[in-house]
Amino acid sequence: MIDFEPDEEQALIIETVHQFAENEIRPVARETDETGIPPAGVVEAAHELGLVANALPEAQGGGGARSAVTGALIAEELAWGDLAIALSILSPALLGFPVADFGNDAQKNELLPGLMDSAFVPGSLAIVEPRFDFDVYRPETTATRDGDEFVLQGRKCQVPWLDGGTHLVVIANERPSTASSSGPPASGHLAAFVVPRDAAGLLAEPELLMGLGGLPTVELAFERVRVPASSRLDAGDDDLRRLIDRGRVALAAAGVGTARAAYEVSREYAKVRETFGQPIATRQAIAFKLADMAIEIDGARLLVWEAAAALDRGEDASRLARLAWDQVTRIALQVADGAVQVFGGHGYIRDYLPELHLRNVAGFSSFEALALV
Amino acid sequence: MAIDFELSEGSKLAQAHYHDIALKQMRPISRKYDLREHDLPVEWVDYWWNEGRFGTKGRSEKLTEGFITICLQAEELCWGDAGLYLRMPTPALGGSAVSSAGTKEQKQRFMSKFREEGGHPIWGAMAITEPQAGSDAAAIETTADFDPDTEEWILNGTKIFCTAGEGASTADGGFVVVWATIDKSAGRGGIKSFVVMANTPGMELIGCEKKLGIRASDTATLRFDNCRVPKENLLGSAEVRKKDPTKTGDKGFKGAMATFDASRPIVAAMATGVGRAALDFLKEELENQGVAIRYDAPPRELTAIERDVIEMEAELQAARLLTWRAAWMMNTGKRNNLEASMAKAKAGLAVTKITQKAVQILGPVGYSKKLLVEKWMRDAKINDIYEGTQQINQLIVARRILDYPSAMLR
Numbered sequence: 001m002i003d004f005e006p007d008e009e010q011a012l013i014i015e016t017v018h019q020f021a022e023n024e025i026r027p028v029a030r031e032t033d034e035t036g037i038p039p040a041g042v043v044e045a046a047h048e049l050g051l052v053a054n055a056l057p058e059a060q061g062g063g064g065a066r067s068a069v070t071g072a073l074i075a076e077e078l079a080w081g082d083l084a085i086a087l088s089i090l091s092p093a094l095l096g097f098p099v100a101d102f103g104n105d106a107q108k109n110e111l112l113p114g115l116m117d118s119a120f121v122p123g124s125l126a127i128v129e130p131r132f133d134f135d136v137y138r139p140e141t142t143a144t145r146d147g148d149e150f151v152l153q154g155r156k157c158q159v160p161w162l163d164g165g166t167h168l169v170v171i172a173n174e175r176p177s178t179a180s181s182s183g184p185p186a187s188g189h190l191a192a193f194v195v196p197r198d199a200a201g202l203l204a205e206p207e208l209l210m211g212l213g214g215l216p217t218v219e220l221a222f223e224r225v226r227v228p229a230s231s232r233l234d235a236g237d238d239d240l241r242r243l244i245d246r247g248r249v250a251l252a253a254a255g256v257g258t259a260r261a262a263y264e265v266s267r268e269y270a271k272v273r274e275t276f277g278q279p280i281a282t283r284q285a286i287a288f289k290l291a292d293m294a295i296e297i298d299g300a301r302l303l304v305w306e307a308a309a310a311l312d313r314g315e316d317a318s319r320l321a322r323l324a325w326d327q328v329t330r331i332a333l334q335v336a337d338g339a340v341q342v343f344g345g346h347g348y349i350r351d352y353l354p355e356l357h358l359r360n361v362a363g364f365s366s367f368e369a370l371a372l373v
Numbered sequence: 374m375a376i377d378f379e380l381s382e383g384s385k386l387a388q389a390h391y392h393d394i395a396l397k398q399m400r401p402i403s404r405k406y407d408l409r410e411h412d413l414p415v416e417w418v419d420y421w422w423n424e425g426r427f428g429t430k431g432r433s434e435k436l437t438e439g440f441i442t443i444c445l446q447a448e449e450l451c452w453g454d455a456g457l458y459l460r461m462p463t464p465a466l467g468g469s470a471v472s473s474a475g476t477k478e479q480k481q482r483f484m485s486k487f488r489e490e491g492g493h494p495i496w497g498a499m500a501i502t503e504p505q506a507g508s509d510a511a512a513i514e515t516t517a518d519f520d521p522d523t524e525e526w527i528l529n530g531t532k533i534f535c536t537a538g539e540g541a542s543t544a545d546g547g548f549v550v551v552w553a554t555i556d557k558s559a560g561r562g563g564i565k566s567f568v569v570m571a572n573t574p575g576m577e578l579i580g581c582e583k584k585l586g587i588r589a590s591d592t593a594t595l596r597f598d599n600c601r602v603p604k605e606n607l608l609g610s611a612e613v614r615k616k617d618p619t620k621t622g623d624k625g626f627k628g629a630m631a632t633f634d635a636s637r638p639i640v641a642a643m644a645t646g647v648g649r650a651a652l653d654f655l656k657e658e659l660e661n662q663g664v665a666i667r668y669d670a671p672p673r674e675l676t677a678i679e680r681d682v683i684e685m686e687a688e689l690q691a692a693r694l695l696t697w698r699a700a701w702m703m704n705t706g707k708r709n710n711l712e713a714s715m716a717k718a719k720a721g722l723a724v725t726k727i728t729q730k731a732v733q734i735l736g737p738v739g740y741s742k743k744l745l746v747e748k749w750m751r752d753a754k755i756n757d758i759y760e761g762t763q764q765i766n767q768l769i770v771a772r773r774i775l776d777y778p779s780a781m782l783r
């Protein structure tokens with residue numbers, strides 16, 4: 001039965017997270033972007049809400065209430081506060097969800113409880129590579145089997161790297177043995193590995209991006225990093241494609257939240273900024289731009305929810321996730337650009353939020369799995 | 374309740390049922406009545422009157438989803454042919470007006486004939502637009518004067534662009550809902566709607582328009598020359614609220630406008646159907662040529678066509694979901710004025726672009742009348758115009774999100 005109403009529990013989560021975003025995240029968004037330092041107090045406070053823990057398995061002390069729809073609702077509200085801080089807050093899921101989905105009991109018991117401790121522990125997922133021709137389904141980072149170990153080789157970027165993290169998940173191209181390790185990577189052999197941050201041969205270089213100033217990210221070099229064969233998660237190609245879908249749905253939801261923030265601040269500004277004796281919102285050129293923003297945001301959100309609902313039903317959601325993802329990438333840019341425009345010259349100034357929104361959403365065309373549902 | 378994107382079983386049945394009708398009854402005569410612009414599509418009208426209108430009765434009645442199902446019907450049948458859809462013998466917009474503004478007695482009196490078995494096909498229509506008043510519906514000049522001796526309203530004026538106006542004004546039992554002012558000095562407050570039964574003396578069918586698309590639909594000009602209608606045919610109350618600067622609107626006019634909250638989602642669904650017809654065809658054609666759309670390819674590797682198709686699909690689905698949301702709000706009794714306009718604005722523009730793109734991608738084949746793609750492009754465009762143009766719906770959305778009365782944003 002078609003229904004667009006979040007259930008009671010979801011409604012409560014939305015309200016709670018929205019208030020948190022409004023009272024805690026938004027006030028520090030600008031400063032966080034400028035300094036590049038995540039607001040530890042805010043992240044800790046968000047951690048106490050248990051947003052990620054609630055979705056982790058009960059066996060390890062989590063809430064066992066994993067839902068892509070709920071995850072999307074949370075991501076939108078947090079990102080409405082600020083995208084970078086939202087991604088920091090949600091980062092434990094980058095380690096937690098792949099381990100919960102594909103880890104063995106030993107991995108779950110080792111890694112998951114820490115993510116639910118009273119102190120915040122971030123997670124990391126390395127998927128994107130620093131090449132203009134990067135294909136998420138055909139990474140060039142390789143994992144080559146060598147006896148009881150895998151040897152990881154390659155480069156990753158846009159890897160969230162908050163202080164205090166211990167492990168990361170790496171998506172690589174798996175190869176059977178050293179014998180065939182030369183030549184271009186074959187496609188269709190995605191594999192995921194849990195790697196400690198301090199593994200020998202793993203070098204992390206802080207990154208500077210156009211946006212996401214408040215989210216510490218690194219470029220990683222894997223120089224013959226050796227990990228035990230047991231650190232490979234039990235996930236095949238299809239599983240990891242779904243993981244990518246989950247990343248897209250989560251990010252698309254965050255994109256909707258970011259766009260909504262840009263839209264709302266520009267709508268409020270348009271009502272108070274006067275030119276030629278009238279608020280600019282009374283001019284159609286401005287009012288219609290705002291109307292289109294509202295329409296596109298709602299349309300994109302419904303695409304995100306539809307894809308999330310398909311994930312929750314256990315269906316192959318790759319097409320729907322792609323549609324949602326494409327739509328959000330496109331409209332978020334349109335909305336944020338429109339917001340800067342509504343602010344005029346002030347939109348260009350870093351005292352106001354729209355330029356931050358614009359820089360943040362411009363990344364959606366290259367982001368993958370910076371969050372998961 | 375909880376967020377859910379699965380249609381009920383009944384809805385799925387209804388969808389399949391109407392799809393079948395679209396495919397078997399509409400598509401085969403789609404081109405025929407595009408070419409024979411003002412002919413009555415007899416086989417379709419008869420089919421609908423004798424069979425089609427009884428719908429999925431007995432099959433899935435209890436399982437349907439109210440307005441969602443109506444939207445599904447509109448989408449499927451307009452996937453078949455939007456012009457023929459508008460030519461169906463139904464109460465159509467006239468019915469929406471009676472349902473939203475009429476009394477119980479009026480609903481019974483005007484609508485029951487559409488439900489009775491047998492008889493001959495009849496139509497309902499709504500006539501608001503005049504030569505000098507389209508988007509600005511409050512500027513209509515058709516007058517209604519009360520004759521206390523006979524207790525009748527006397528209508529005078531000219532209405533244009535009245536969909537189904539030929540059928541509704543000439544087939545006994547049908548009716549046209551006519552907007553007229555009973556007090557010009559009262560502005561919007563003086564505007565009322567009147568049910569004029571087909572063949573009422575003084576209502577004259579002047580003719581039908583030649584159009585870009587939806588050519589199977591009769592878009593009529595109607596003249597009212599001392600056309601007398603009984604007082605019981607006024608929908609709502611005859612009370613005139615004089616312009617009061619402290620009030621931004623009037624219930625009568627607003628009530629009449631509220632018809633659009635119910636009809637805009639349906640128009641958006643109709644639009645979606647036409648857009649989907651073009652998109653389905655395009656994808657099928659590409660598939661025949663061995664072009665599969667790779668939803669999992671990196672953007673850099675997508676061909677221009679794949680990119681276009683993915684965008685078209687996302688746009689169409691966004692329009693559809695906005696439409697379903699507005700319809701779902703009707704079902705749940707939520708006020709959907711904003712959401713109905715959002716859906717209409719999005720769908721009207723999205724399918725205009727989608728069908729134009731389909732013609733473009735298919736090249737000479739898309740442009741040729743051998744296929745229906747060129748027709749779908751012509752049919753699609755009306756959705757960006759009637760039931761409030763793109764701009765008028767943007768205006769409504771803008772007012773609602775800014776919380777501005779109409780005086781502040783026109």
Ligand SMILES: Cc1cc2nc3c(=O)[nH]c(=O)nc-3n(C[C@H](O)[C@H](O)[C@H](O)COP(=O)(O)OP(=O)(O)OC[C@H]3O[C@@H](n4cnc5c(N)ncnc54)[C@H](O)[C@@H]3O)c2cc1C
Binds near residue numbers: 500533536765
């Ligand atoms: C095939 C067809 C079927 C129709 N069926 C019916 C029917 O059944 N019943 C009925 O009553 N009417 C019907 N209409 C009329 C239709 O609703 C009107 O054509 C429509 O509302 C626009 O009015 P208009 O043509 O007078 O354009 P105008 O109102 O003159 O508008 C011209 C242009 O100006 C724009 N514009 C107008 N006002 C503003 C503003 N304030 N801000 C920004 N832009 C603005 C419009 O968007 C449009 O682009 C039909 C029309 C057609 C073509």
